[in-house]
Structure formats: structure tokens, C-alpha cells
Amino acid sequence: xxxxxxxxxxxxxxxxxxxxxxxxxxxxxxxxxxxxxxxxxxxxxxxxxxxxxxxxxxxxxxxxxxxxxxxxxxxxxxxxxxxxxxxxxxxxxxxxxxxxxxxxxxxxxxxxxxxxxxxxxxxxxxxxxxxxxxxxxxxxxxxxxxxxxxxxxxxxxxxxxxxxxxxxxxxxxxxxxxxxxxxxxxxxxxxxxxxxxxxxxxxxxxxx
Amino acid sequence: xxxxxxxxxxxxxxxxxxxxxxxxxxxxxxxxxxxxxxxxxxxxxxxxxxxxxxxxxxxxxxxxxxxxxxxxxxxxxxxxxxxxxxxxxxxxxxxxxxxxxxxxxxxxxxxxxxxxxxxxxxxxxxxxxxxxxxxxxxxxxxxxxxxxxxxxxxxxxxxxxxxxxxxxxxxxxxxxxxxxxxxxxxxxxxxxxxxxxxxxxxxxxxxxxxxxxxxxxxxxxxxxxxxxxxxxxxxxxxxxxxxxxxxxxxxxxxxxxxxxxxxxxxxxxxxxxxxxxxxxxxxxxxxxxxxxxxxxxxxxxxxxxxxxxxxxxxxxxxxxxxxxxxxxxxxxxxxxxxxxxxxxxxxxxxxxxxxxxxxxxxxxxxxxxxxxxxxxxxxxxxxxxxxxxxxxxxxxxxxxxxxxxxxxxxxxxxxxxxxxxxxxxxxxxxxxxxxxxxxxxxxxxxxxxxxxxxxxxxxxxxxx
Numbered sequence: 001x002x003x004x005x006x007x008x009x010x011x012x013x014x015x016x017x018x019x020x021x022x023x024x025x026x027x028x029x030x031x032x033x034x035x036x037x038x039x040x041x042x043x044x045x046x047x048x049x050x051x052x053x054x055x056x057x058x059x060x061x062x063x064x065x066x067x068x069x070x071x072x073x074x075x076x077x078x079x080x081x082x083x084x085x086x087x088x089x090x091x092x093x094x095x096x097x098x099x100x101x102x103x104x105x106x107x108x109x110x111x112x113x114x115x116x117x118x119x120x121x122x123x124x125x126x127x128x129x130x131x132x133x134x135x136x137x138x139x140x141x142x143x144x145x146x147x148x149x150x151x152x153x154x155x156x157x158x159x160x161x162x163x164x165x166x167x168x169x170x171x172x173x174x175x176x177x178x179x180x181x182x183x184x185x186x187x188x189x190x191x192x193x194x195x196x197x198x199x200x201x202x203x204x205x206x207x208x
Numbered sequence: 209x210x211x212x213x214x215x216x217x218x219x220x221x222x223x224x225x226x227x228x229x230x231x232x233x234x235x236x237x238x239x240x241x242x243x244x245x246x247x248x249x250x251x252x253x254x255x256x257x258x259x260x261x262x263x264x265x266x267x268x269x270x271x272x273x274x275x276x277x278x279x280x281x282x283x284x285x286x287x288x289x290x291x292x293x294x295x296x297x298x299x300x301x302x303x304x305x306x307x308x309x310x311x312x313x314x315x316x317x318x319x320x321x322x323x324x325x326x327x328x329x330x331x332x333x334x335x336x337x338x339x340x341x342x343x344x345x346x347x348x349x350x351x352x353x354x355x356x357x358x359x360x361x362x363x364x365x366x367x368x369x370x371x372x373x374x375x376x377x378x379x380x381x382x383x384x385x386x387x388x389x390x391x392x393x394x395x396x397x398x399x400x401x402x403x404x405x406x407x408x409x410x411x412x413x414x415x416x417x418x419x420x421x422x423x424x425x426x427x428x429x430x431x432x433x434x435x436x437x438x439x440x441x442x443x444x445x446x447x448x449x450x451x452x453x454x455x456x457x458x459x460x461x462x463x464x465x466x467x468x469x470x471x472x473x474x475x476x477x478x479x480x481x482x483x484x485x486x487x488x489x490x491x492x493x494x495x496x497x498x499x500x501x502x503x504x505x506x507x508x509x510x511x512x513x514x515x516x517x518x519x520x521x522x523x524x525x526x527x528x529x530x531x532x533x534x535x536x537x538x539x540x541x542x543x544x545x546x547x548x549x550x551x552x553x554x555x556x557x558x559x560x561x562x563x564x565x566x567x568x569x570x571x572x573x574x575x576x577x578x579x580x581x582x583x584x585x586x587x588x589x590x591x592x593x594x595x596x597x598x599x600x601x602x603x604x605x606x607x608x609x610x611x612x613x614x615x616x617x618x619x620x621x622x623x624x625x626x627x628x629x630x631x632x633x634x635x636x637x638x639x640x641x642x643x644x645x646x647x648x649x650x651x652x653x654x655x656x657x658x659x660x661x662x663x664x665x666x667x668x669x670x671x672x
Contacts, residue, residue, distance in 0.1 A: 008292035135493035170485035185345035196433025
């Protein structure tokens with residue numbers, strides 16, 4: 001039914017054997033956008049601007065103490081219940097008002113709290129690495145996702161992400177997320193909330 | 209998908225007369241090109257990235273066996289499986305066998321052009337498995353029983369009104385018996401219906417935009433998030449893709465990623481870009497237990513080592529069709545197979561044969577817009593010329609055209625005779641329009657030749 005690996009590869013080897021074989025330099029030195037290389041302040045400013053351009057909403061707090069209050073206020077503006085599924089990575093924070101379950105998201109969950117590994121200034125993108133403390137479906141199943149990111153996790157560009165991953169041991173999923181879900185499939189008009197979250201709210205926290 | 213490219217001429221004629229389609233195409237002509245132009249203007253490094261992309265793809269293709277091996281080793285180390293399929297049939301049978309082994313009854317699907325290429329939905333249905341398309345455009349087409357007409361906006365030929373009718377017809381039995389006319393309400397209805405399907409499906413099938421050899425990773429790009437729900441919720445994830453999607457490293461993939469969304473929709477990034485490398489890890493809280501990559505050759509390896517190998521650099525962004533005057537006039541269905549527009553006109557002869565598809569490379573004004581916007585600089589018009597030559601050499605071009613071309617070649621190789629004939633023809637054309645081209649001259653004026661030929665004037669001025 002399938003062709004065995006050796007036959008398949010031998011066929012391909014045979015097709016290209018007569019061609020010249022250009023080599024590429026290692027490590028790669030490909031052009032990368034100047035906007036991916038800024039100072040800390042520039043990175044934070046660009047991350048915020050680009051996130052907004054993707055129609056994410058973003059709230060900048062001085063520290064982590066006031067996160068729960070901000071989450072509750074945000075949920076009240078959407079008339080959503082004060083109830084969420086959250087990444088186990090967020091267990092260390094204080095949750096008293098909000099009803100939080102630390103698990104992945106299922107079909108009926110409306111709100112999730114997630115913790116991205118990094119924010120990418122270049123494109124205003126959140127980077128998530130899957131793992132026991134950061135389940136993937138938190139980013140896709142609920143209607144409202146609130147991502148909690150600290151300023152010092154904002155890197156310049158994608159190159160900075162690869163430096164922190166070992167290609168021989170990738171997490172099962174690396175998710176780059178730029179704004180809430182959308183579709184342009186009906187007459188090229190953009191509608192938010194196609195299958196993933198309709199609202200992506202980023203809470204950016206300062207150092208303390 | 210069974211090719212219908214041989215009927216291009218009549219299909220194109222029908223498309224031009226189809227008012228609904230023409231309305232949809234009018235919207236299309238102003239959308240993507242303008243968005244792309246803005247996105248490219250905002251990235252000064254765009255041209256340098258294009259050049260890097262060409263180097264990366266050429267290198268990968270020259271060492272494709274090596275990278276396929278590295279990719280396979282990595283996927284297997286992570287606990288996944290790679291299946292090698294020379295033909296569409298092998299790929300279909302492999303996917304169906306994996307689904308059967310899982311006892312699958314329903315399968316959710318992300319958008320995959322390779323899936324269309326191998327007619328996967330028909331094969332699943334024949335095996336008693338229900339495929340459910342989850343990309344909104346593909347979902348609309350599944351209801352309408354139509355193939356995609358564009359590689360990134362599969363249902364762009366459909367108007368909102370048509371979608372309203374389709375949803376009313378198919379969703380009434382599910383309890384949605386009100387005709388929705390607002391786009392937002394249509395999207396919400398599809399969201400609600402598909403939501404439970406994601407969680408109930410036994411297998412999720414997606415395509416891949418890129419494969420990264422060093423990470424054993426498949427890269428899946430969507431705006432809707434349907435690809436991620438499709439691959440994460442069920443117990444088994446199958447990636448159906450083709451060999452030329454390979455790149456060596458994450459750094460290399462980044463170059464292509466920076467070109468893809470800008471070229472396709474004018475976004476800096478699509479909303480979701482996911483690198484998936486194998487099945488669920490031991491302590492993960494979600495993700496599939498089984499991970500399979502089905503790798504299709506499907507005629508691509510025949511291009512390796514030939515002058516048309518550049519076609520395998522394609523990253524399927526759709527920019528060529530977004531800028532093509534022929535695609536803009538007739539839409540994607542007229543091309544009669546999975547890949548429409550300039551890339552289809554250049555690639556399809558290699559994948560489904562020139563006999564089936566000889567009209568496609570003819571369907572070009574040679575304006576060169578496709579090559580100018582291609583993020584990986586595929587010389588599309590040159591490849592059209594190659595297929596035209598091949599059609600002539602292999603006697604696929606019809607007799608009348610062959611004879612006309614032969615007559616012209618006979619004259620062109622004999623300068624004196626040619627000049628006399630040209631003078632005679634110019635004299636004739638001043639009297640009446642040329643014969644046999646009424647179809648063209650009915651709607652346009654044929655310019656009358658002016659005075660003497662260029663050659664005669666050049667000589668008179670002392671040129672040599």
C-alpha cells in the first residue's frame with residue numbers, strides 16, 4: 001500500500017544525483033526584520049501596537065498583584081461568568097474571586113486563562129509551548145482567552161524563540177497566536193471568532 | 209479530484225457568462241492585491257527574504273532525500289509515524305487504513321490541497337467514514353458539493369446570499385431553521401455546529417504548510433483555529449502533505465513564514481501558526497495519542513533535476529492567482545483541477561499530464577504579474593513556454609495550430625521570403641482586417657499597419 005522508505009528515498013536520490021548541490025551556511029544568517037531587534041522599551045511598545053493591530057485587546061499592569069481584579073473586570077464588561085479554566089502554570093497566583101479550574105479546556109468552557117512562554121514584538125504574537133502546565137486547548141476551545149504575560153518575556157523576533165528550543169526535543173506543539181480567531185471566507189469580509197476565541201485579551205504585567 | 213482541464217475553453221466561456229461569479233470576482237480583484245502591496249511596503253527586508261527563500265528551497269530540493277530521512281527519524285523518535293506514498297492512490301489507502309484501524313466513524317478535516325488532490329473525502333465516504341470539513345470556506349463547499357476555486361480562499365466564488373441558502377437548507381434538520389443574512393450570524397451558526405464535531409471526531413486530518421526536518425515538525429497555518437481544534441481534540445492526528453514542503457531548519461522556515469501571509473492575504477502573520485512534532489507527551493494534558501504523516505510524491509519527483517524543478521519551491525500562497533488577469537476573469541473552477549491560476553497552469557501538466565491540461569499554459573497573456581509577485585520567484589511564464597513547446601513536440605497541439613506555426617517557422621527562417629510576405633500581409637491588412645480572427649476583432653479594432661516595416665525603415669536610416 002505504501003512504498004517502503006528505502007525505495008522511496010532511493011527514487012528521489014536518483015532524480016537529483018546529477019545536479020549540483022548548493023550548501024547553506026551554518027548557522028544561518030538570513031535577513032531578519034529590523035523591527036525584530038529593538039531595546040526593551042521598543043520591544044514592549046511594538047508588541048502592544050502589533051497586538052492591537054491584530055484586534056487583540058491589551059491591558060498593561062504594573063505588577064502581578066492586580067491581575068485577578070483586571071480579569072474579573074474584563075469578564076464583567078463581556079457579561080461573562082467569573083469562571084475559567086486555567087493553565088496549571090498559573091497556580092502560583094492568588095485566585096479568590098474567580099472560580100478557577102486548572103486543567104485543559106473542553107467543549108463547554110467559555111473562558112480560559114493562559115500563560116504564553118513569550119511575546120514576540122516583531123508581529124505582536126504570543127508563543128505557547130505545550131506541556132503538562134500549559135495545555136493547548138486553552139488557546140482554542142473557549143470563546144474568551146485571557147493571556148497573562150510578563151514584560152520580561154517579550155522578545156524581538158522568531159530567532160529569539162528558536163534559541164530557546166532544542167530542535168531535537170520539540171514540545172508536541174508550539175503555537176504562535178496573533179489576535180483572535182477570524183475568517184474571511186464569506187465575501188472576503190473579516191468576522192471574528194470563527195472557531196477559536198472571539199476575544200483575545202492580553203494582560204501584560206511589569207516586573208514586581 | 210478527477211481533472212476536467214481538457215474542457216478549459218468551454219468552462220472559461222461559461223464562467224465569463226456567469227453573472228454571480230463575475231460579481232464575486234469583481235470583489236476579489238480589489239481585495240488581496242492591495243492588501244499584499246501594503247504589507248510588502250511595510251517590510252523593507254521583503255526582497256532580501258525572497259532571495260533567501262529561493263536559496264533555501266533550491267538547497268532543500270537538491271538534498272531532498274537527506275532531509276526526508278532526517279524528518280522521518282525525528283518524527284519516529286517522538287513516537288509518530290511517516291508513510292511514504294508514491295501515488296494518490298497509495299496516499300488515499302494509507303489514510304483510510306489508519307482511520308479503519310482506529311475504528312473511526314467521523315473525521316474532522318482542516319483545509320488540505322493535497323487532500324483535494326488525492327480525492328480523500330470520496331475515499332473516506334466509500335469506506336463508510338464521514339469526513340467533516342472545518343475550514344469555513346471548505347465547509348461551505350462541502351455543503352454545496354463543489355471543489356475549491358482558490359487555494360487560500362476556497363469559496364471566494366460564493367456570494368453571501370448563496371451561503372445563506374446553503375446553510376438554511378442543510379442546517380434546518382439540525383434545528384437552525386431561520387435564514388441568516390448577516391455574515392456574523394452565518395459564522396456563528398457554523399461555529400456552533402462544528403464545535404461538537406471537533407470533540408466527537410475519532411481522527412483529525414490536516415495538511416501542512418511546511419515540514420521542518422531538524423524538528424520533525426509539521427507547520428500548520430490558519431486564521432480560524434480550525435486546524436488546531438482538528439489536530440488536538442481527536443485521539444489520532446494525520447498530516448496529509450507532499451514532499452516539497454520540506455525545509456531544513458526552524459531558521460529556514462522563518463524566512464518562508466515571513467513571506468507567506470504577506471503574499472497571501474497581506475497579513476504580517478496569520479492568526480495561528482502551529483508547529484506540531486509528534487503525539488502527546490507522557491504528562492501532556494491534551495493532544496492526540498497517535499500521530500501520522502502521510503507524505504505524497506504524486507508526480508513531484510519527476511520534476512526534480514529538470515528545468516521545471518523551480519515549481520517545487522511553491523509555498524501555495526495564492527499571490528499568482530490573485531494578480532492574474534486570466535484567473536480574475538474566469539475564476540478557479542475553469543482550470544478544472546485542484547491548483548488553479550498561474551501555478552496550476554504550470555504545475556498541473558506535470559501532475560496530471562499535458563494531454564489533459566494543455567490549454568492551461570495557453571491561458572496566459574504573458575504579462576508576467578505572477579512571476580513578479582511570487583515570493584519564491586518561480587519563473588512561471590518561462591514554464592508556460594516549456595509546456596507549449598512540449599505540446600507542439602509531442603503532437604498534442606491540434607493540427608491547424610501546428611500547421612500555422614510550421615508555416616510561420618518556415619518563413620521566419622528565410623528572411624527574404626519573410627520580408628516579402630510581411631510586405632504583402634501589410635498591404636492586405638490595410639485593405640481589410642485579417643481572416644480567421646473575427647472572435648477577436650468583433651470586440652476590438654485591429655490596428656492597421658503603418659507605412660513600411662521596421663526593418664525597411666532601419667535600413668533606410670543606415671542601420672545594419
